[in-house]
Every structure is written in structure tokens, then in C-alpha cells.
Amino acid sequence: MKKGSTGLPEFFRSHPIFTSEELADFLKDRGSPHPRNRESLVRYHRDRGAIFQIRKGLYCSVPTGVSAKDCAVDSYLLASKLAPDAVLGYHTALDVHGRSYSVQQRLVYITLKSPAGATFDLRGAIYRAVSPPKQLAGKEPEVQYVDRAGQQVRVTTLERTLVDVLDRPRLSGGWEEIWRSLEMIPYLDLDRVIRYALLLKKSTTIARVGFYLMQHREPLMVEEEHLKRLREHRPSSPKYLTSDPAISGRLVPEWNLIVPESVIKKSWEEPT
Numbered sequence: 001m002k003k004g005s006t007g008l009p010e011f012f013r014s015h016p017i018f019t020s021e022e023l024a025d026f027l028k029d030r031g032s033p034h035p036r037n038r039e040s041l042v043r044y045h046r047d048r049g050a051i052f053q054i055r056k057g058l059y060c061s062v063p064t065g066v067s068a069k070d071c072a073v074d075s076y077l078l079a080s081k082l083a084p085d086a087v088l089g090y091h092t093a094l095d096v097h098g099r100s101y102s103v104q105q106r107l108v109y110i111t112l113k114s115p116a117g118a119t120f121d122l123r124g125a126i127y128r129a130v131s132p133p134k135q136l137a138g139k140e141p142e143v144q145y146v147d148r149a150g151q152q153v154r155v156t157t158l159e160r161t162l163v164d165v166l167d168r169p170r171l172s173g174g175w176e177e178i179w180r181s182l183e184m185i186p187y188l189d190l191d192r193v194i195r196y197a198l199l200l201k202k203s204t205t206i207a208r209v210g211f212y213l214m215q216h217r218e219p220l221m222v223e224e225e226h227l228k229r230l231r232e233h234r235p236s237s238p239k240y241l242t243s244d245p246a247i248s249g250r251l252v253p254e255w256n257l258i259v260p261e262s263v264i265k266k267s268w269e270e271p272t
Helices: 008-014 020-029 035-047 075-080 090-096 158-167 175-182 190-200 203-215 224-231 261-265
Strands: 017-019 051-055 058-061 106-110 119-122 125-130 143-148 151-156 250-252 257-259
Touching: 008 035, 017 020, 020 035, 020 058, 035 051, 075 090, 075 106, 075 125, 075 143, 075 151, 090 106, 090 151, 090 158, 090 175, 151 158, 158 175, 158 190, 158 203, 175 261, 190 203, 190 224, 203 224, 203 257, 250 261, 257 261
Parallel strands: 106 125
Antiparallel strands: 017 058, 051 058, 119 125, 143 151, 250 257
């Protein structure tokens, strides 16, 4: 098969970042299933500067007139390709949904196919693999597809993201960043939030979710029935909102949660 007859320029335009498997499927549909053909084509277009290799089995397409070193890389699309089951989550999900207070160069993707904690660096961005909560074994709740540069990317819903960032705040930039980001969400399906929070079966996380919803009752239209469903699963003894008990706080009896004054008062907000 001639290199110019494969339709690869079209593939590169529609796949800013692509895996070997995606390329193989495309070539198979075009009648070129042999791996050697694929390897030859990859070398040919890489030598011409049309693509560059990010890591084994993962490539970036280079637009015409741009060099590989100057080619912009969509970090969210890249994160979604780092594992076949990757789901963008935590602060990265807030970024994708356009609900983060500040953009971070540490991206998180949820996967069972990569070792938990494995990291990958590219152009100043750090990509970290994390395992899903063990309570989700065999389940994949609250995941949706969003369009990213013409490709479908899997990301946690805003309902799940709210619970996840409160469950593992270290993956989301700290409490001020979390609070400011979550307050950018104008609407939530509270029944879905509660179902997912209860699915995790973690009383401290449930209390954190309950406290956040209680503090934002009016803008999120939280009703007493929502809080009651969560309050029934609060910790039996006081727990800290933060993972650092050295940070002093005030006990919020309704949730058996010790919350730093800075979070209760949202002290980072400028006085009016």
C-alpha cells in the first residue's frame, strides 16, 4: 500500500493524540491490518515531522507548519489516553468541566490498568494514576463522555467529582481550592450526590459532603431531607475535616466533624 493512500493526514487531523491501537483500527478499516505496515507508516510520518512519540504506543499529531517541539499538547486528552480505562477525576475533572478555581499542572486519571501512584511527566505537566475507591469494585458510577478536540473523553460527573474531591482532598489542591472550585458549580442533582456518597460507605467523607451541602443550602437548593439521609451515616465519634489533626478547628456537632475556622468562615474571601 502506498503511504499516501492510507488517509493518515485525515486521521492525524481528527486525532491530535492517538494510541497504537487506534491507529491499528483505522488502518485495518482501510485494508492494512499488518503490524509491519503500521510500523513503517509511523516511522515515515515521524521522520517527516507529522507526528512525534510521547511514549511507547502513544503519539501526538503535529499540525502543518508547526515543529514537534512547538506543538501544543492537550493535557486532558493526553491524560485520557494514558490507560485504556482512564477516567479523568478529582481536580482534573473540575478543570474539564470548567469548574476549577485555578488550573493545575498535576493531572489525575482513575484507572485499574496502571499502578496506583504511577506518574508521567511531559512539558511541565505531571500525570498521576490513581485507583478507584475499593467500594466501586466492578462498578463505574457517575462517568460521562465529553468532547475534547473532537474525541470522546471519559470524566467523572460533577456529582461524583464533588464527593471524590472531598473524599481525597490531597488530589485536589487543598481546602481553599476545593471550596472555591465547588462553589463554581451552579447546579447539582443532589439525589445522585447522595447515592454516590453512600456508595463509598465512608462516614467521614459522608460528613464532609453533608457539611458542604449544609453550608451551601440556598444556592444548591438543599432540603432537610437531603441532609437527613447523609446525617444518618455520619461518624459515631468526632473526625477531622482535614487529614492533619494538628490543624485546630471547631466541632460541628451535626456532622461530628472538626472543621478549621478558615473553612467555616471561608476566610480566604475578601471582605466586602
